[in-house]
Every structure is written in structure tokens, then in C-alpha cells.
Amino acid sequence: MTQNTSHSIQTLTILPGTTRTGEPENFTEITIRPGDTISIVGPTGSGKTAFINDVEVFAQGDTITRRKILVNGSEPAEDLVRDPAKKPIAMITQNTKCLADLTVEEFLAMHLRSRKMENTGIVDDAIDLANQFTGEKISGCMRMSSLSGGQTRSLFVADAVIISDTPIILLDEVENAGIFKDRVIEILREKHKAIIFVTHDPFVALLTEKRIVMKGGAVEKILTPGDEERDALTRIAKMDADMMILRERIRSGELLSARRIEA
Amino acid sequence: MNVRLIAIAGPPSAGKTAVVKQIIRNLGPAKIAYLKIDVVQAWEDEELAAEFGIPTKKVYSGDMCPDHMGIMVSRDALLWADNLGAEYLLYESAGLCLRCTPYTVNSLGICVLSAVSGTHAPLKMAPMISLADVAVVTKIDLVSQAEKEVFREGIRQVAPEIDIVETNAIQGTGMRYLMQVIEQMKPAESEKDTLRGVPPLGVCTVCIGKKETGWQEHFGVIRPLAAPDNLYRGE
Numbered sequence: 001m002t003q004n005t006s007h008s009i010q011t012l013t014i015l016p017g018t019t020r021t022g023e024p025e026n027f028t029e030i031t032i033r034p035g036d037t038i039s040i041v042g043p044t045g046s047g048k049t050a051f052i053n054d055v056e057v058f059a060q061g062d063t064i065t066r067r068k069i070l071v072n073g074s075e076p077a078e079d080l081v082r083d084p085a086k087k088p089i090a091m092i093t094q095n096t097k098c099l100a101d102l103t104v105e106e107f108l109a110m111h112l113r114s115r116k117m118e119n120t121g122i123v124d125d126a127i128d129l130a131n132q133f134t135g136e137k138i139s140g141c142m143r144m145s146s147l148s149g150g151q152t153r154s155l156f157v158a159d160a161v162i163i164s165d166t167p168i169i170l171l172d173e174v175e176n177a178g179i180f181k182d183r184v185i186e187i188l189r190e191k192h193k194a195i196i197f198v199t200h201d202p203f204v205a206l207l208t209e210k211r212i213v214m215k216g217g218a219v220e221k222i223l224t225p226g227d228e229e230r231d232a233l234t235r236i237a238k239m240d241a242d243m244m245i246l247r248e249r250i251r252s253g254e255l256l257s258a259r260r261i262e263a
Numbered sequence: 264m265n266v267r268l269i270a271i272a273g274p275p276s277a278g279k280t281a282v283v284k285q286i287i288r289n290l291g292p293a294k295i296a297y298l299k300i301d302v303v304q305a306w307e308d309e310e311l312a313a314e315f316g317i318p319t320k321k322v323y324s325g326d327m328c329p330d331h332m333g334i335m336v337s338r339d340a341l342l343w344a345d346n347l348g349a350e351y352l353l354y355e356s357a358g359l360c361l362r363c364t365p366y367t368v369n370s371l372g373i374c375v376l377s378a379v380s381g382t383h384a385p386l387k388m389a390p391m392i393s394l395a396d397v398a399v400v401t402k403i404d405l406v407s408q409a410e411k412e413v414f415r416e417g418i419r420q421v422a423p424e425i426d427i428v429e430t431n432a433i434q435g436t437g438m439r440y441l442m443q444v445i446e447q448m449k450p451a452e453s454e455k456d457t458l459r460g461v462p463p464l465g466v467c468t469v470c471i472g473k474k475e476t477g478w479q480e481h482f483g484v485i486r487p488l489a490a491p492d493n494l495y496r497g498e
Contacts, residue, residue, distance in 0.1 A: 053404060057436040064434060081425075082440065084415060090408035098410055101384040107266040110382070111409050114416035166408070 009034065009088045009167045010072050012194070014055065017066035019218035020047075025067075027219050030212070034167050036194045037185065039205045042214030048198040049094070051214060052170045055196065056091040057081075067219065086114050090160035091170040091218035096149030104147070104155065105140035111163050122162060132187070133179045150178040157184055161191055168194045175201040182207065182237075205242040206233040266296075266345040267448040268337070268456070270365045272356045272391050273375030274384075278401035280307045281432035282375050284314070286353065288435070289442045294351055296344035300333045300365075301357040318347050329357035330462060333365045341454040347434060350450075358383050361388035363462030366395060368453045371444065372459065375399045378406045378414055378429070385417040393422045394459045397444055404431040481491045 012032045016025035032038065039176035040048045047065070054067045060080045061068050069181065071088070079086050101227060102105050108123040123140065130138050138147065147155065153174060160169050169188060174197060175181055185207050188195045197204050205211055206229055213221040269286070273279045287295050292315040297320045299308045308319035320340065321436065321454040324332035344352035356365045366372030368435060375396035379402050385392055392398055398418050403411060415427055426444065430437040468481040486493050 053431075053434075053436065059436070060439070062439055063436055078440075084412045092407045093403050094404060095407070098407075099379050100410060100413060102382055103415075107382075107409070107413060110416055114419070115414045132285045154313070156407045160407075164408055164412070199466055 011070075012055070012088075013070040013073065015068040015070065016060075016219070017054075017059075017063075017068075020178070020216050023218075025218045027222060030219070030222065032168065032194050034194050035192045036210065037187065037189065037197075037201050037208040038195070038210045039208040040212045040214060041199060041205055045064045046214040047217040048214050049172060050217065051212070051219070052091065052172060052196055052198055055168075056089055056170055057118060082138050084164075088166050089170060090164045090166040091169045092153060092156045092160065092172065092174065094172045096152050098144045098147065098156075100144040102144055103140065104138060104142050104144060107144050108140075108159065108163065111159065115163065117163070118136070124164040126155070126158045129162055129187070130154040133157055133184055135180075148178075154179050157188075161187065161193070166193075168196070170196045170198075172198045173200065175199060175204055197257060202234050205237055264341070264345045264453060265450045266341055266349055266352055267450055268352050268367065268370035269353060269373060269445065269448075270354050270356070270367065270370045271373045271375060272358060272364055272366070273484060274358045274361060274377075274380070274388065275398075277358065277375045277377045277380070279358065279375045279430045280310070281401065282373070282399055282430070282438075282441075283307075283311065283353055283355060284288070285430075285432055285435045285438045286351075286441070286445065287311070287315050287317065289389075290351060290445070296320075296347055296349035296352050298322070298336075298340045298344075298352060298354045300329045300336070300355070302329055303360070305357075305411060307355065318344075324357070329359060330363050330365050334458065334462075337365070337367070338454045338456070338461065341451065345454070351445075351448075353399070358423070361391050364391050364394045364458075364460055366459045367456040369456045369460060371448055373399055373441070374397045375401060378402045379409065382417055385414075385421045389421045390460060392418060392425065395422070395425065397426045397428055397441060398422070399432075399441060400427060400429045401432045401456060403429040403437070404434075 014030040016027055018024055023064040039049055042048055051066055054063055054065055055069055058076050059067050070100045105123055108126055111121055112119050112122060127138055127140055134150045136148055136151055138151050138155060181204055197208060199205055205229060212219055271279050294387060295317045297311050297317055297319040299305050302324055305321055308321040311317060314318045318331040322332055322336055341352060374392050376398060378400050418427060428437055428441045468483055478487050482496050484493050485496050
């Protein structure tokens with residue numbers, strides 16, 4: 001197979017592997033293009049994280065699922081996989097603690113240095129963007145290890161957009177960290193990024209155009225709801241906003257009687 | 264000889280044995296012999312013998328530095344592995360003070376580090392990394408892209424040219440790049456070999472058991488309080 005050396009990504013293709021019982025997976029190929037939004041859903045243990053891990057490491061039949069990932073239709077060149085400055089994918093893991101013993105500013109500056117980029121206000125841009133994703137203000141002098149889950153996630157998403165600037169971003173259960181998920185999706189769409197969410201959140205699932213349903217370690221179904229779910233999305237957006245308000249009220253110490261839920 | 268020495272170093276719990284298991288799975292157990300050096304407790308040899316049926320050996324160093332012990336026995340171990348018909352001897356160090364390395368000129372030196380060990384970890388174990396051929400970064404599935412790149416930068420500060428392989432060693436992701444390096448290895452010409460670096464072993468009489476305090480009582484690297492730097496006093 002010819003190796004791909006171009007760093008512009010037109011397509012990323014996922015070729016099927018096998019289920020946990022060794023049966024071939026139920027799809028011919030999944031193609032992802034810049035600007036696509038995809039959610040991966042399914043019960044715990046159904047293979048969602050394994051799916052995005054395959055994408056992240058550019059599996060070549062060498063992972064447990066036996067899937068293969070192609071870039072622009074062919075096997076990706078080694079530097080695309082191994083050199084972080086050329087890698088077109090950034091993954092934000094479920095892990096919400098960053099153990100780096102650095103301040104936010106030092107961390108981002110070190111990331112810039114690793115990519116041989118000059119800091120022409122980029123660190124500040126990344127922090128500003130991160131602050132659009134979280135209500136808890138992040139400043140450059142905070143220590144990475146003391147950031148909350150929401151702050152850490154927000155910062156990593158902002159870093160992926162501003163510093164790594166990869167065309168494809170993978171997000172593992174972003175909703176758990178308490179960040180403004182609709183804002184994240186909006187910005188990533190504006191920047192023409194392909195986003196793949198692993199999610200249990202109906203709002204996130206309906207905000208994406210395509211939904212991949214996992215079962216028993218394999219892709220079970222691929223849904224493209226289109227307009228069919230448009231009314232449901234409007235209702236879920238309202239419910240999500242209501243839940244957000246309730247969450248804030250509980251956080252601030254209110255007691256919620258049945259009458260006051262509506263208030 | 265038909266045997267190749269792979270020396271695997273790294274701090275405790277970095278995932279050295281998980282990396283060893285992936286190497287065995289990829290090369291096939293028939294070609295492998297395994298040597299573990301540790302201080303007082305190790306069971307990796309029994310675990311690997313049970314899981315893969317490979318010949319294993321374990322040496323406890325007790326009061327002595329385990330890398331010192333490794334240096335003493337590695338020549339015999341190469342002959343042992345060669346006599347068994349093994350193509351690779353995997354030598355796993357204890358990973359203690361991180362100051363010295365068991366890598367030899369003819370071996371493939373692999374340093375195993377965990378991606379969750381903190382930004383300054385590579386600086387703290389600089390000699391172990393800078394003399395290695397490959398740095399294998401484990402637990403990579405636990406960190407996000409920015410953290411990966413920052414950790415990588417830490418390794419690059421210590422060893423700008425080192426080959427870096429990022430892996431989830433339990434699953435084996437990314438190991439294909441380590442296997443490419445291993446498959447290019449040539450057999451050792453003889454059991455005689457030389458260390459790549461000078462380890463800080465036995466550099467003073469404390470190391471050989473003299474218990475008196477004070478530089479006046481010792482040879483080797485000594486230091487009076489008022490001296491600007493360390494001194495070497497030969498016998």
C-alpha cells in the first residue's frame with residue numbers, strides 16, 4: 001500500500017474489525033471529513049473508548065479490535081502517526097486530572113516549544129478560549145495539577161484548537177467534566193474541525209450529525225438522523241438548559257420543592 | 264553467538280514488565296530468555312515462565328546495587344541464553360536510583376517511562392534516558408494530546424535524538440514501532456561487552472562497607488565540608 005505523506009486531511013477512513021466473539025463488524029467503512037460531527041454511543045463496556053483509541057493511534061489491524069485507519073484513502077505515513085507536530089488528531093481523554101507540575105502558562109509555553117512555535121500571544125489566546133468553555137475562570141498562574149475537571153478539559157480542548165490545531169478532535173465523555181458542551185461544539189464547527197464524541201449525553205448525541213451505536217466491542221449501527229430528530233433536539237436543548245439551571249440552584253444551596261422547580 | 268541483548272530499564276511501576284510481555288508476544292516465546300534483577304522481591308520471572316513457558320532467571324542483589332549485580336552476571340546470562348538457543352535475552356533491571364543504566368554497547372537499551380509520572384520526571388532520570396536507544400512511554404491512554412507533547416518535550420530536553428514510542432502497553436498500541444527497532448538487531452559477536460556509561464558504583468569506601476563517618480576515613484570520591492567541589496582520592 002502506498003504511504004500518505006500529505007499533511008492535509010481530506011478523509012479519515014475506518015475499516016471494520018471484529019466483534020468480541022470474532023465476527024466481522026457490521027459496516028463496510030466509515031469516512032470522516034473536516035467539519036463532521038459524530039457521536040459514539042452505547043452501554044458501558046460496549047467498545048466506545050476502544051473505537052476512538054483506534055482512531056487516535058491509527059490502528060493497522062494491531063489493536064484488539066483489528067480495525068484499520070486510513071488517511072486520504074491509504075495507510076498513513078509514519079511521521080503522521082509518530083510526530084506530534086504532524087499528527088492530525090488530538091484526543092481529550094476521560095481523565096480530568098493533569099499531573100504536570102507546571103503553571104498553566106508554563107505548560108502551554110512548553111507545548112509551544114515542543115512544536116517549535118513562537119509565543120506571539122498564543123498562550124493567552126488558548127487561555128481565553130478555555131474560559132469560554134468553563135464558568136470557573138482559568139488564569140495563567142494557576143497550577144495545572146490544581147485545576148478542576150472542568151477547567152482541565154476546557155484547557156485541553158482550547159489547546160487542541162489553538163496550539164495543536166489538529167483537523168480532528170476526539171473527546172471522551174466531555175459532559176462529565178461540567179463544561180459548556182454546546183459552546184465547544186459551536187466553536188469546533190466554526191473552526192471546521194471534525195469532532196468525535198464518546199457520550200452518554202442525549203444533548204451531545206443529538207447535536208452531532210452522525211451517531212455510531214456500539215455493542216459487544218463492535219459498531220452495531222450508524223445513524224444519520226437528519227431532520228427526523230430536529231424537534232427532539234429543540235426539546236432536549238430546553239431540557240438541558242433547565243437541568244443546567246437546576247444544577248446551579250442545587251450548587252448554590254437551594255432546596256427544590258416541586259413548585260419551585262418551575263420557578 | 265546467536266543471541267541479542269535487550270536491556271530494559273525504568274523506574275518501578277512504569278510498566279517494564281508490560282512492555283516485556285508485548286515484546287514476547289510479538290517475537291514469539293520460542294526465541295526468548297528472560298533475566299530479572301531485583302533487590303529483595305520480584306516475581307516477574309515466575310509470571311512470565313507461567314504465561315509464556317519461556318526460560319527465566321532471577322537474581323536478588325540484597326544489600327548491593329541491583330545494576331551492579333546485573334553488570335556482574337550479564338556475561339554469564341548471555342552464554343546461558345545462547346546455550347538454550349534463545350535469539351533474544353530480555354534483561355529487566357530493578358529501576359531504583361535511576362542514576363545509572365544497565366545498557367551495554369551491543370545491547371538495545373530501552374528506557375520505560377510512564378506518561379503520568381510528571382513533567383520533571385525525565386530530568387530526574389536523565390542518565391537512564393540519555394544513554395538509551397528508545398524511550399517507551401507507557402500509560403499513554405491516560406493523558407490528553409497536550410500532556411503527551413509536553414512529556415515528550417521533557418524527554419527531548421534530556422535526549423534530543425532519542426526514538427520515542429508511545430504505548431498503552433497493556434493493549435500493545437504503538438508497539439509496532441518498537442518491534443521495527445528490535446527486528447533490526449544483529450546477534451552479539453561474543454558474550455564480552457562494555458557498559459555505555461560509567462555508573463556511579465563503588466566510587467567510595469562506603470560502597471564497600473566502611474562505616475566510619477568523615478572524609479578522613481575514606482578513599483574514592485570524598486568531600487570535606489569546606490571544599491568547593493568533590494575530590495577524588497585514590498588508594
